[in-house]
Amino acid sequence: MTRSEESAAGASDQGAPAAGSFNPTAKPASDLAAAVRQLVTGGARQLDAAALRDALLDLHEFWLATKATEIGITPTSGLAIVATGGLGRGEMVPFSDLDLMLLHDNLSQDQVSEVAERLWYPLWDANIRLDHSVRTVPEALQVAGEDTSAGLAMLEARHIAGDSELSSLLIGGARRQWRTGIAARFDELVEHAQDRWQRFGQIAHRAEPDIKSGRGGLRDVQLLNALAIAQLADVYPSQSLASPSGSLGGAHLALLNVRTELHRVSGRGRDTLLAQHADEIGAALQIGDRFDLARMLSDAARTVSYYVDAGIRTAGNALPRRGFSALRRPARRPLDEGVIEFNGEVILARDARPERDPGLVLRVAAASAITGLPMSSSTLSRLADSAPELRTPWPRQALKDLLVLLAAGPSTVATVEALDRTGLWGRLFPEWGAVRDLPPRDVIHIWTVDRHLIETVSRASSFTTRVSRPDLLMLGALLHDIGKGRGGDHSVIGAELATQVGTRLGLWPSDIETLSAIVRFHLLLPDTATRKDLQDPEVINAVANALGGDAVLLELLHVLAEADSLATGPGVWGDWKSSLIGDLVRRCRLVMAGEPLPQADPIDARHLALVEDVGGVRVEMSRIDNSHTYSVTVIAPDTRGLLSKAAGVLALSSLRVHSASVNSHRGFAINTFMVSPHFGAPPAAELLRQQFILALNGELDVYASLDKRDRDAQGTARVGEPPPAVPIRPPAAPPRILWHGDPAAGQLVAEVRTTDRSGLLAILTHVLERFGADITWAKVTTLGSSVVDVFGISGSELADKRAELERELYAVLPAPPPPKPVQEAS
Incomplete structure (x- = not known):
């Protein structure tokens, strides 16, 4: 029994009657289409997503192999059928196009045309979506060399039937050609990916994401595979660099399962996950409702995005240099104790000992954020493997490095994302697990809860000079929604968690109280200003009393309200809301005691x-x-x-x-x-x-x-002076x-x-x-x-x-x- 026969039999055993009854030697292509429909709509006996893909793969391979024998495509015929796309990758989903190439060894046009018609026409007549071509190996390689998209497709080519040596010539030649030509194509490849990300957006933060082409989707996994074939990156790097909930392989499988069920549920070959299908897909995958599905997709897509970014960076550094840069070795520039910059990345110094230096993780992260240079994946892997956890309370320098990281502006977002995707952020803040990839319940929010917190931190970094305690502002921005995802009032739960975090960070008791109050009352000003009468003295007194007459806390909440709104979504912060909250703050200050003027510290008696x-x-x-x-x-x-x-x-x-x-x-x-x-x-x-x-x-x-x-x-x-140090953002x-x-x-x-x-x-x-x-x-x-x-x-x-x-x-x-x-x- 062949592999296809075994798989078809196995599919029948799992409850797919079409797979068991399908006989391509006796049935035309229309019955292949019917068998596919029967597999996809198998009712109570339908297969799960992975088994369905295997059954679809076996059906198509079996039909094509049998059809090839029927029309004379044999191992000695000088003809071969090669699959690309989903069939080539072994990832057939219900409504995938059939991407086929008929290879021939310089046979006559009449002979090749006759075989091609006998292969293509039954598929066309059965309304099977077909992308086809007929070429010799040199012709196919020429197309792959001239067209990057075609070159990428041939990297996934797989022999189906006929002359296997002919297929091997194409597959081996396409991969060698890709490796030798990657230096000239690399910029175009990256630009193509960035254009796609711009068009389709991020899967993790789209209400209706494109599972295939969005940032963090299946196309990005294929891009990483292409870089691996070019021997510039690892398609599946070290398992230690797994996200908190799974590896890159797990993320790829999760996306593939969602796409499979999306095709099955929608009844067509769509790749955009519409909200109307989310609950049914979540149930089919035994994930839960649409919110659970969104959370799983966020984790998978952000994991893929992290690895693709690292892969592109690694590949760019591995390419041979041109011009004067080829004559100059990359400099190793110190950034902090045990941290250096090399080749555009933040890495560990040769003498760094992460197993003995718990604060090294935050020094690396702070250096990355303030320079805008990414942390290398090898450095993150080494830190994830060997860096010990910080003791409680944290050393003072660790807290300072955290504050540097948080106040760095937009670069903080990418730095924290890299730490989180590699499990390091969760070590620093175990409370993060409940909000990680948590989808928002309110449509005005455009980010997951954890990303919203970091976006608020990024926004608040622009306002640090408006407050007397910028450190508490940044920590409050980081933790203001930390109580979500646990049930109950997230402000109350978050205040308790903020006390827990502040104690671990080693803050002064008075600062811990203020941090907890920031989280507890972070909605007080916007809710009061937009829902109550600010002309009523009782309203103003209630706010002032709730804050204990603390003018510093009022100042911090005022700035946090703006940063929180700006990080929520477009249109949430505007002149109307700004003026109302500003008026409330001014009125509260009038009823609060005045702030004492700064004065000198006492002199030590010694x-x-x-x-x-x-x-x-x-x-x-x-x-x-x-x-x-x-x-x-x-x-x-x-x-x-x-x-x-x-x-x-x-x-x-x-x-x-x-x-x-x-x-x-x-x-x-x-x-x-x-x-x-x-x-x-x-x-x-x-x-x-x-x-x-x-x-x-x-x-x-x-x-x-x-x-x-x-x-x-x-x-x-100036000319003649030493080269500049790493510029600070x-x-x-x-x-x-x-x-x-x-x-x-x-x-x-x-x-x-x-x-x-x-x-x-x-x-x-x-x-x-x-x-x-x-x-x-x-x-x-x-x-x-x-x-x-x-x-x-x-x-x-x-x-x-x-x-x-x-x-x-x-x-x-x-x-x-x-x-x-x-x-x-x-």
């Missing part, structure tokens, strides 16, 4: 005692709790320019300033900085002291050195300067909210000092990549110079790129 003994410059350094963070205290005679030069020396020594407290006592400046080195160990305190003395004496120009470093980082190194939020105090009295407090950059503290204080302002005290706070720096300044001419000083400060602050001009249609 440092006060040291002032009595210091004769010159003293620098102390100590490590904080065995972490990667150090305290550096500089005590020196107070002179103008001292703070900016001290901050400049730290920046030039590759030390990031996370916070600082600046004070003075009896003519001495007492400046304490919390820092962490970019790489390795920090320089010794004595070396910092020597550099600081050189800067004070004018022998080290810290400002010129910082300016050169900044130009290098922006990719603007521009900030998402515009800088903001707030003024407190009375300029007429010569006393002002300048509050600067912006995005961090190397040497920022030195640059800001240099501008203040250049304008003749005496910095009497300062509080510097870096929250991830967001900065809130407060300077108490004095000077007799501050009232006259304040506007000019503000312009100069804004000029040195990092700002988002200007919006692109809108081109009018001609």
